[in-house]
Amino acid sequence: MFEYMGDRLSNAIKNIRGMGRITEDNINDAMREIRMALLEADVNYQVVKEFIAKVKDKALGMEVAKSLKPDELFIKIVKDELVELLGGEAAPLYVDGKPSILMLVGLQGSGKTTTAGKLANYLRKKHSKSPLLVACDIYRPAAIEQLETLGKQLNIPVYQEGKKPVSEIIKNALEYAKENHNDYIIIDTAGRLHIDESLMDELKQAQEVCHPNETILVIDAMMGQDAINVITGFNEALSLTGCILTKLDGNTKGGVALSVRHLTNVPIKFVGDSEKLDGLSAFHPERMAERILDMGDVLSIAEKVEGIISEDDAEKQAKKMMSGKYDLEDFLTNLKQIKKLGPLENILKMLPQARKMGLNKVQIDPKDMAHIEAIVLSMTPYERKHPEVLKASRKQRISKGCGRDVAEINRLLKQFEDMKKMMKSFSNGNMKLPF
Template sequence: MFENLSDRLQNVMHKIKGYGKITEDNINDMMREIRLSLLEADVNYKVVKEFTNKVKEKALGTDVNAKLSPGEEFVRIVRDELTELLGGDSVPLTTDKNPTITMLVGLQGSGKTTTIGKLANLLRKNHKKKPLLVACDVYRPAAIDQLKTIGKELNIEVYSEGKKDPIEITKNALNYAKENQFDYILIDTAGRLQIDEKLMEELQNIETIIKPHETLLVIDSMMGQDAINVITGFNDKLSLTGVILTKLDGDTRGGVALSVRHLTNIPIKFIGISEKMDGLSEFHPDRMASRILGMGDILSLVEKVSSEIDEEDAEKMVKKMTKGNFDLEDFLNQLNQIKKMGPLENLLKLLPGAKKMGLNNIKIDPKKMARTEAIVLSMTPYERKHPEILKASRKQRIANGSGTTVTEVNQLLKQFEEMKKMMKMMGSGNFKLPF
């Protein structure tokens, strides 16, 4: 996601951090670089122009903050403006009505049906909701089956009446939901290849009669700038409350994510990051901006961790990590919990400076993970709490016990120390950019 953009912007930031002073002269080259990277990422040119003008104006106009170097100040300005561009404050999904009704609309193939499943999964997991999926794409029998398959996979109920009037179906589904204590209704609708009068009319009718709390437009980020016209087209007929941008995991340049809010004033509420049922993330402009600039997305990481493991445990762990008294015993627990969380690669990408540390391309070898675990298991509990006492003979014993070598034991200890340092920095609140 945003890899090229992220690379290029990070290079600019790296250069500018060394500047003792920001002047009209030295800033122009930098602004040019930023402009080109945004254009190359397929950000709308008007948006790019406004963005770079704003950054430049602020950079030349700010009093230098005593705590930050001019370069750092510049990075801060870019981050703030990027956050603003991405939408400023995040706009959360309505979840507090009983039942909350959400309708997903969009062109054919944009990802509506898949996203319905992902969203229901997320609502159940993070918001403790009992969702009901409603099949209103009645034109293609395969569409109903697709939703049913997703429902089965997730063990979430699907309401369908086959090929009937979508408005009738939705009304009946609403009654069914009330009778059966469903508190979140997700309506899957039909799409066309292009915006089509007849379909719009049907969607408008559903909207008028059912009055959904959320009407979310699902849009394929691969569409690039055309996405803006589609959003405007749908919003002319319907009252969109948000956009879900799918397929950001593909080779999309992603620029549309940076243009949507500014050009349409409709917030992005979620992004699709894989085909799988856990491939949907809440969209937070500030976190995304930090991520693009290589500052990491530690909040999403913590959230991901805590949605999978016991919340209290997670909180304790984060406290320990950030205070720097995280020991190898904790590390072992983490290792076990991480195994439950699925691909570690995805988590590592969220860390600050992931790219600089090569963590974004890392392939985790399960065998290596097992060796790491074996090494820690071969230590005594005291050693795990006080790794500093590990000298040559103890290391040899651990290597023998775990069927590894002293070099591997040393490597693990070194990595662990670095990890600890990094965690402590993140927790100190004055985390410096890792470049």
């Protein structure tokens, strides 16, 4: 994701560190690196050009304040510019309508149907809405079934009429929503090319029928330079109110995010960052820019953790950890909580200076986590509280219970002991936190 950008940027900026002041000569290399990094991240060619010119201009015109070193100043300029490109303030979703209507549009395969499911889930959870999903992809085989399956998984109603004209389906869906007191209507449409006039007309007609509060373009974060043609095409035809960037859980650099807002003024409202149905996060330009610049994204982690672990629990846990009374029972609870946070790699990557510790490249197989959990679950509660009683015969039994061999169990126990020791030394103040 974005953090790959950080690698090159931070290297480039490091070179400026020792300089007394910013001159054209000493930032040339850095500017070139930044340019390459942005191009490799699929940032629009024109945007890169402008960005480079602007940063250079600002950097050269800046008096070096006494409190800031040249590299710090330079970072500040780059970051401010990045934030501006990414859209400044976060743009919230419109939720005030009674009902509110949202229409999802985009190319084939950008992830509209999955996003529709995620949005419905989000609106119900965070805004206590009663959403209705409307299936308007009448072209792709089994698209309606896909939405219906998602609806079933989430227990959210799906309105469909098979392969009828889209504006008719929407008209009837609005009636249906009224009768059933659904206060948020999410319309899933078929994927189409922005240059396909007849299909674009279909969307225009749909807009005329329901006057959506939000018309949102779903766009694949892996998109290259063509993104701008797609975004302008859809925006000109449909006056988009926002954008959702999908598949950001891949290793794409997602430079398309930098292009979207700057060239079209369409805000990015969410990013899709997991295949799970809660894999939808608000887009925060400020945090994203900080992340690009290797400043970490602790706020995002905090927000994620907040929804899962209550503050009291967290405090209790921390006390226990520090006192050295942390046992496998607590470990199991934590393990379950961590699982709820989604893929662990994503969390690790958000830590400040994750790259320096090599955490950004850590790949964790969810199965490994499952194996650990299986081992702990195969122990009796007594064994979890007193792991020291685990001898050969008990380990044999556990091994049979969880299907992992004894060596693996030993490894886990060793790691657990090491971890406990480390926590204790944290609390004794013998060791500084790594960040």
